Amino acid sequence: MQNRELVIIGGGPAGLSAAVEARRLGIKDVLVIDRESEPGGILKQCIHTGFGLHVFKEELTGPEYAERFIEQAENLGVEIMLNTMVIELTADRRIVAVNSREGLIEIQAKAVILAMGCRERTRGAINIPGFRPAGIFTAGTAQRFVNIEGYMPGREIVILGSGDIGLIMARRLTLEGAKVRCVVEIMPYSNGLTRNIVQCLEDYGIPLLLKHTVVNIHGRKRVEGVTIAEVDDDMKPIMETAKFVPCDTLLLSVGLIPENELSRLADIEIDEVTGGPVVNQRMETSVPGIFACGNVLHVHDLVDYVTQEAVSAARGAASYLADGGKKYKHIPVSPGNGLRYVLPQRINVDAMPEERQNFFMRSVRPMAKARLFVESERGVIKSSVLRYVKPSEMISIQLDRDEMRGIKMLNFSLREEGDSVERGE
Incomplete structure (x- = not known):
């Protein structure tokens, strides 16, 4: 030992x-x-x-x-x-x-x-119908193959999911001579950083199909193509919109x-x-x-x-x-309206290692001109205007020890400008 x-x-x-x-x-x-x-x-x-x-x-x-x-x-x-x-x-x-x-x-x-x-997350986690042919990779695996091992995963590519790794691989594979047919995203917005949407897709003319998903994978020994379709507001495929896209590789960035x-x-x-x-x-x-x-x-x-x-x-x-x-005794930190989570989830002000504490959070949906509110049982402690937020981009804010001293709880919320709120100021 x-x-x-x-x-x-x-x-x-x-x-x-x-x-x-x-x-x-x-x-x-x-x-x-x-x-x-x-x-x-x-x-x-x-x-x-x-x-x-x-x-x-x-x-x-x-x-x-x-x-x-x-x-x-x-x-x-x-x-x-x-x-x-x-x-x-x-x-x-x-x-x-x-x-x-x-x-x-x-x-x-x-x-x-x-x-x-x-x-x-792999294919098994999202349950795409079809056989199990060669040519299905997670985006990170394909990245390792290309950048470290020196292998190309395929030549005709469809990417499911618009996470940052998938977007970056769309550009990387294009530079290596592959044809990226499209990036398919089930949500009505991209799940990658805005800079990656611009630099990796728009700059190379790669289509981003929002509110679409892959509903079938074709091919037995090797991927021969995929069927993609639009989805409704409940994320269910609208099969009347289904179309076949020929490809030999499907990358998952989900x-x-x-x-x-x-x-x-x-x-x-x-x-x-x-x-x-x-x-x-x-x-x-x-x-x-x-x-x-x-x-x-x-x-x-x-x-x-x-x-x-x-x-x-x-x-x-x-x-x-x-x-x-x-x-130490801790007070709860909770996400309110407009936020998925806030981290850390509990805090003791007197035991903070530094005079300022970082809090990280993500929004539940894209918002323009949003305002972040930090509230305690006393009312609003701090607020900050954010020009644009989306779930894929982290939000962070710092609070001073003195701003939080003596409080019993912290609640963070995100509201688009124009929403009514009790300011407490």
């Missing part, structure tokens, strides 16, 4: 950022465990630019962004255990891992940060799911909306001494937000190690 001060599970952007911050805060014994042969996580295959604008104030590719944290971790003496799979985590922070070199490894940690990331099998083993409370743990102001889960950050907590659109959250988790872990796991 190894005894460790801080163990971070996952060596992607969240895990690396947390490890670097933990060492800077003076935690000497920091171990990162990752199942892959190299650290960096999903960033290794994201060769496009757009990373680092918030953290480094410059535009980087995914590998460049990851390399900066890998170098910082190495310079600070962070130990990274690669090719190692964590198979068990208990509520008392006992970790069981396995690799081909050391076999079974048992670790007792004083604190744990979960940074396992997320996985893609959502991401936080990897929380280990969290459930440790009996950590899971938020049904985010799919990740319920956390407090220092990113601590319902199990004392276990923290979470990044896509294992909730799916992010920008890696810069992942880094900010990982820094908070590291500071929370340092605070926990320093105060001996002191227990």
Whole structure:
């Protein structure tokens, strides 16, 4: 049995950022465990630019962004255990891992940060009719094939779902000589960042078909085409609009799911909306001494937000190690009108690691000229005008400790300008 001060599970952007911050805060014994042969996580295959604008104030590719944290971790003496799979985590922070070199490894940690990331939703999760031919990939798998392995998944492509990975792959495959027939999205709006709609689809003349879905996959040995159809307001296909689109490949960009099998083993409370743990102001889960950050907590659109959250988790872990796991009473943080969720879900103002607290949230639908309200039992604490919001783009706001001191609850709501509201001012 190894005894460790801080163990971070996952060596992607969240895990690396947390490890670097933990060492800077003076935690000497920091171990990162990752199942892959190299650290960096999903960033290794994201060769496009757009990373680092918030953290480094410059535009980087995914590998460049990851390399900066890998170098910082190495310079600070962070130990990274690669090719190692964590198979068990208990509520008392006992970790069981396995690799081909050391076999079974048992670790007792004083604190744990979960940074396992997320996985893609597959065909089985959305139940598309048809046979099981070759040529059906998740967008992330296709991205790895093209950018790391050097293989083309196909030549005539249809992409189901307008998530950011799917949009980026539409451009990537076009640049490699493939023909992207269309991107099909069941919602009446895109689920990707606006900049990716413009740069990856509009700039290359790739059609985006909103309120459409794939209703059948044709072909036995290899995909020969798909049937797409419009959907009604209840998301049900209107079969009278069905049409056949010839293709040899179908890419699925239909959502991401936080990897929380280990969290459930440790009996950590899971938020049904985010799919990740319920956390407090220092990113601590319902199990004392276990923290979470990044896509294992909730799916992010920008890696810069992942880094900010990982820094908070590291500071929370340092605070926990320093105060001996002191227990605090928390007030509830809840989403109101116009919001799907708010994170963190509970907070203790006096135990905030910093003077300001970041809150992250997503809207339930696109809105123009929306106003974000933060309210307590006393009325409106703060409000902010947002020029445009959509579910795929994260909303964040900071509150000062003094703005929240003495309150018993926090409620966040989002209203389009013109909606009536009790201002309380």
